[in-house]
Amino acid sequence: MNKETHVQTINLNDYQTLAQTLIEPAAWDYIMGGSDDEVTLRANRSAFEQIKLRPRMLVNGSARDLRTTVLGTPVSMPILVAPAAHHRLAHPEGECATAQGAGMAHTLMAASTFSTRSLEDIAQAASGPLWFQLYLYHNLELSAAVVQRAEVAGYRAIVLTADLPVLGNREKDVRNNFVLPSHMRLANFPDLIPEPEQNSISIPFAPTWETLDWLKTLTSLPIIVKGILTAEDALLALEQGVSGIIVSNHGGRQLDTALASIEALPEIVEAVAGRCEVYLDSGIRRGTDVLKALALGARAVLIGRPIFWGLAVNGAEGVQDVLEILRAELEQAMVLSGHFSLETIERSLVKFA
Numbered sequence: 642m643n644k645e646t647h648v649q650t651i652n653l654n655d656y657q658t659l660a661q662t663l664i665e666p667a668a669w670d671y672i673m674g675g676s677d678d679e680v681t682l683r684a685n686r687s688a689f690e691q692i693k694l695r696p697r698m699l700v701n702g703s704a705r706d707l708r709t710t711v712l713g714t715p716v717s718m719p720i721l722v723a724p725a726a727h728h729r730l731a732h733p734e735g736e737c738a739t740a741q742g743a744g745m746a747h748t749l750m751a752a753s754t755f756s757t758r759s760l761e762d763i764a765q766a767a768s769g770p771l772w773f774q775l776y777l778y779h780n781l782e783l784s785a786a787v788v789q790r791a792e793v794a795g796y797r798a799i800v801l802t803a804d805l806p807v808l809g810n811r812e813k814d815v816r817n818n819f820v821l822p823s824h825m826r827l828a829n830f831p832d833l834i835p836e837p838e839q840n841s842i843s844i845p846f847a848p849t850w851e852t853l854d855w856l857k858t859l860t861s862l863p864i865i866v867k868g869i870l871t872a873e874d875a876l877l878a879l880e881q882g883v884s885g886i887i888v889s890n891h892g893g894r895q896l897d898t899a900l901a902s903i904e905a906l907p908e909i910v911e912a913v914a915g916r917c918e919v920y921l922d923s924g925i926r927r928g929t930d931v932l933k934a935l936a937l938g939a940r941a942v943l944i945g946r947p948i949f950w951g952l953a954v955n956g957a958e959g960v961q962d963v964l965e966i967l968r969a970e971l972e973q974a975m976v977l978s979g980h981f982s983l984e985t986i987e988r989s990l991v992k993f994a
């Protein structure tokens with residue numbers, strides 16, 4: 642039960658419904674929207690629904706342990722906070738509240754280059770581990786500086802987002818003429834004079850595989866590439882020595898009609914063959930979705946939009962609650978399918994339709 646509103650928030654759908662009443666309509670469209678006809682946005686959900694579980698019965702077990710590690714960092718569950726821009730659209734404390742909520746759930750948050758709180762403020766607010774998501778912005782010197790700032794501030798990995806060489810065609814934002822409200826800035830770049838278009842959805846410049854060579858000279862932190870959807874690119878990422886790959890279509894916000902992330906996962910896991918960690922995001926809304934991703938070889942999943950819903954409804958506590966709901970659902974789904982630990986979850990648990 643949500644204290645202020647007395648609306649029940651027992652699952653992520655409830656959070657979505659309530660959050661919509663609390664977030665400005667144009668900001669809501671920005672957060673929720675996908676590109677073009679939103680085919681991939683819908684596929685991210687329908688692909689999970691089409692995969693069926695093959696539960697095992699009468700398994701002897703009791704202790705349930707959802708703890709795992711990501712690149713050696715302990716987390717309380719295989720569910721992490723995806724990097725996303727502009728959290729202040731959902732809550733005045735923005736990414737600082739998110740970091741608190743993730744810490745209260747004892748899991749990890751990836752903070753976006755395009756945060757509305759600075760990476761240093763986020764690190765100060767955080768009680769849990771952090772990754773820093775990198776967009777190349779403005780010029781390479783400024784981009785190098787944010788990477789180095791993130792390392793100094795204690796972030797544990799750099800996540801290079803690969804799937805945004807240009808912004809996807811989000812037609813809701815075009816129609817709404819959506820711009821970031823003027824009191825919100827890209828907090829990691831306080832010295833940049835705001836140009837009008839800089840307050841619209843900020844547009845980075847395109848990284849390439851060579852960007853990884855540049856990045857490796859700048860930081861000793863492990864590097865993760867986010868936005869991979871093919872085995873071919875997973876192999877190129879491995880050649881570059883990445884420590885992790887996030888299989889993602891950016892929540893259906895970039896190339897429309899691209900594969901659902903969960904459809905792309907098996908070929909990537911097969912190609913990687915254990916040589917780096919593989920994570921997945923896009924469309925995770927239920928514990929059974931997490932279970933399916935784990936069964937298909939993801940080490941952990943990340944959630945994007947539901948974090949905005951938790952933030953809007955109840956700040957840091959809302960973020961914590963969204964994460965705890967997913968944790969409880971995952972735990973129940975594991976027990977119902979005969980799995981008492983993450984280690985026993987395997988490919989045979991799922992059947993593609």
Ligand code: FNR
Binds near residue numbers: 802
């Ligand atoms: C994002 N995402 C994103 N990704 C990234 O690497 N850097 C960013 O700044 C952002 N910004 C962003 C803003 C908003 C409003 C959304 C909804 C998403 C993508 C994000 O990391 C993730 O891939 C998707 O959100 C996952 O899909 P779900 O969980 O939202 O379905």
Ligand code: LAC
Binds near residue numbers: 891
């Ligand atoms: C987005 C960018 C900023 O998806 O990642 O809106």
